[in-house]
Structure formats: structure tokens, C-alpha cells
Amino acid sequence: MxxxxxxxxxxxxxxxxxxxxxxxxxxxxxxxxxxxxxxxxxxxxxxxxxxxxxxxxxxxxxxxxxxxxxxxxxxxxxxxxxxxGGDDKGDAPPAAGPTGATPTAPTTSATSDAPVDEEEDEKPTQVDDQLNGITLPVIKGWEKPEFSSDPAPTITTVGTYQCPGAATKKCRHGTVSSHPVGGSSTATPEAVAKEDIVLAVKETFQEDILDTFPYGTMVSHKVVAARPAVVAGRTGYLVRWQVVTDKGPGGYVQSLAFPSPTGSESPVVVRFLFDAGPDGPALTVMDEITRGIRPIGSDTNGGVGTSITPGTPGTPGT
Known part of the structure; x- marks a missing residue:
């Protein structure tokens, strides 16, 4: 074996x-x-x-x-x-992988896992995730943040406010970021999404390095959606929780998992964090952003991003 x-x-x-x-x-x-x-x-x-x-x-x-x-x-x-087999470019991939295989060197340029959208336009229409082979749409009322503590490709709502759990910190009403998934590449999107939602909630509502809880601590949660979805031309799965916190309005957290549209189709997770209060984005915006996720280099996603099971977005799926 x-x-x-x-x-x-x-x-x-x-x-x-x-x-x-x-x-x-x-x-x-x-x-x-x-x-x-x-x-x-x-x-x-x-x-x-x-x-x-x-x-x-x-x-x-x-x-x-x-x-x-x-x-x-x-x-x-x-x-x-x-x-x-080196040359004067210095950052070509090594010939042998961790398992000793001899893969063909990719043709894409070297990049880090930081946001890689290099457009000079002050208001980009998308944020590229070269690592996972997708783009996140920058819709009206959203932006690519100039500074972020998260190195993952990220889009956020415009503007900040005082965090409900930390008077010295600023929070966003909405944040969406994409992440590669480690572990087995054969795990189903459903299994990946259900595992990642726990991690996403923990990372959002846990104590930060300044010993504060920016959004407050989680008191309870309920599953408001769990269903297959098609995104960037791949069949995936989403899980959405409504989280109640001890401070502030709480929020909605969603993990959307699907195979990467490029390479070996390794699993990708796009995480959503929306405030649950009146200033937070509508839940329909989660679906709007999902429909706008596309493979890099594609001008159309072919109408993907919609639910492929009966039910209304925002309610438990089958």
C-alpha cells in the first residue's frame, strides 16, 4: 500500500x-x-x-x-x-516531493499564502487566492482590507466598529476568507465543512493574544443550514451556525467546503462571519458571495453557487 x-x-x-x-x-x-x-x-x-x-x-x-x-x-x-536542476530564477519548485515523487513543476508564479490580488485599482472587484485557484468577489459595501491579522485571502464589510467584547479593538460586521484544508484529500465536502465549522467558531469566539474576547464568548448555537451547494464549478457542502454570545448581538458562522477547481482538487474552505445584529449583512449576502466565487481566470461560474437540494437558504437542509 x-x-x-x-x-x-x-x-x-x-x-x-x-x-x-x-x-x-x-x-x-x-x-x-x-x-x-x-x-x-x-x-x-x-x-x-x-x-x-x-x-x-x-x-x-x-x-x-x-x-x-x-x-x-x-x-x-x-x-x-x-x-x-536550478537556474537563475531561484524559486522554481524542487524536483522531489515529500513522498519522493518527481512531479512536473507548475507554471504559475511563486507566491505566499497572503492575499495576492496585486491590482493597482484602489477598489478591486475580486481577491485572488492563487493557492486554492479561486477568486472571492468584492461586492458593493465590501472591500479588500488594507491591513489584516489573517494572512488568508479576505474580503470584509467597509468600515469598523468597537468590538462588543473589547473596547480597545475594532471589529467588522462581515468577514469572508478562504483557506486550504490539510489532512486527507479524500474527505467529503460534507465531512470537511462539519469539522471546519467547529474550528471556525472556536477561532472566532476564543480569547485572543491580548487576553480579550473581541466578539464575546459563545453561550449557545444552533444549526440554521446544512446542505450541498455547487461553487466554482465543484459540488461542495455548507454548514451555517447561529451563535449566541455573552456580549453583543452574536453572529452567523458558515463553513463552505468544496474541491479546488485546479491541481489535485484539494479541499478548500471559505469561512463566513456575519454579525447577527441589525448592522450585520443579510444572510442572503452569504449566498451572493458564494455565487460570485469563481476559478481563477474564469469570467463566469456557469450559474453555480446555488443550493442543489430543496429548501430555502438560511433554513436547515436535508
Missing amino acids: SMTTPPGWYPDPAAPTVERWWDGTNWTAHTRQAPTGAYPATPMAPSTVVAPAPSVRNGRSRAVVLGAVAVAVVAAVVAGVLVF
Whole structure:
């Protein structure tokens, strides 16, 4: 039985201080600076042995020693090029993946997992998620935030307000962000969405690094929607909770899971957080944004994003 390394960030065999995204089948061109701490286990890249410089004996000139060192360095560079197939672009994907496979290098340009929409327009119409191969629509009343603590591609409602659980912090009435999903790539969208909604609620209503609860702590919740949906040309599944908090109006949290429209179709999750109060976006906006999620490079989603089961959006599905 073959063993497959799940999608995730792994140390780049060609650059120890960089992490590269493994989509479960191939190395992609996405990189980021490696954080401190332990890495997931992955084979080490072949090392390059540099011959030691000759010792200095009996007045041998410094120029001779430096020349020997230069020769050794050049030899090491040449060996590195032969081993890794490198060129002067430096950030091409390594030839071997975590499982020792030899994938074909992707043709997309290298990028990090930060929002990658580079349009100069001050009001972009979409935010690109190169890692997952999708775009998030920037609809009326929403924007791509200039600053965000979340490195994931994100869109938010315009403007901020004082967080109900932290007087010193600013919150948004609505936030939508996309995330890759680790673990098994064979998990169904329904299983991924039901698992992710728990994590999304926990991350939203847990204590932050300043020991505050920006939106208050969760008191209770109920499931208001759980149904299949088609998004970006792929059949997925959404789960939506209404959360009651000890401070403020509470909110609606939704996890929408579906296979990526590119590459190995690794699972993608788009998370929605809407305030439940009168200033929060209408729940129909969740469906509007879902319909606007498209594969990168596509001008149309073919009418996808609608429920494929009976029932009214916002009510429990079958």
C-alpha cells in the first residue's frame, strides 16, 4: 500500500529557510518564510559536499588560499545546479516531493499564502487566492482590507466598529476568507465543512493574544443550514451556525467546503462571519458571495453557487 503525504506547508528541500506548498500530489510554486519551530517530517534534500580549503604552509600566499576557496565554492554551486536542476530564477519548485515523487513543476508564479490580488485599482472587484485557484468577489459595501491579522485571502464589510467584547479593538460586521484544508484529500465536502465549522467558531469566539474576547464568548448555537451547494464549478457542502454570545448581538458562522477547481482538487474552505445584529449583512449576502466565487481566470461560474437540494437558504437542509 502506497503512502501519500497530505497537502500542507513543508520545508523546501532546496532552501532550508523557506516552506513550499505540497498539494498532495505535486509541489506548487507557492512559498513563504519558514516559521520557527519543528517541521513536518520530510526527506532532506541531497547535501552538497564542499572540499575543505588547503592549509597554509610555509609562506603560501593568501591569494593562493583564497583562490582554492573560490574554486570550492564554484564547485559547490555547480553541484547544486546538477542536483536540483536550478537556474537563475531561484524559486522554481524542487524536483522531489515529500513522498519522493518527481512531479512536473507548475507554471504559475511563486507566491505566499497572503492575499495576492496585486491590482493597482484602489477598489478591486475580486481577491485572488492563487493557492486554492479561486477568486472571492468584492461586492458593493465590501472591500479588500488594507491591513489584516489573517494572512488568508479576505474580503470584509467597509468600515469598523468597537468590538462588543473589547473596547480597545475594532471589529467588522462581515468577514469572508478562504483557506486550504490539510489532512486527507479524500474527505467529503460534507465531512470537511462539519469539522471546519467547529474550528471556525472556536477561532472566532476564543480569547485572543491580548487576553480579550473581541466578539464575546459563545453561550449557545444552533444549526440554521446544512446542505450541498455547487461553487466554482465543484459540488461542495455548507454548514451555517447561529451563535449566541455573552456580549453583543452574536453572529452567523458558515463553513463552505468544496474541491479546488485546479491541481489535485484539494479541499478548500471559505469561512463566513456575519454579525447577527441589525448592522450585520443579510444572510442572503452569504449566498451572493458564494455565487460570485469563481476559478481563477474564469469570467463566469456557469450559474453555480446555488443550493442543489430543496429548501430555502438560511433554513436547515436535508
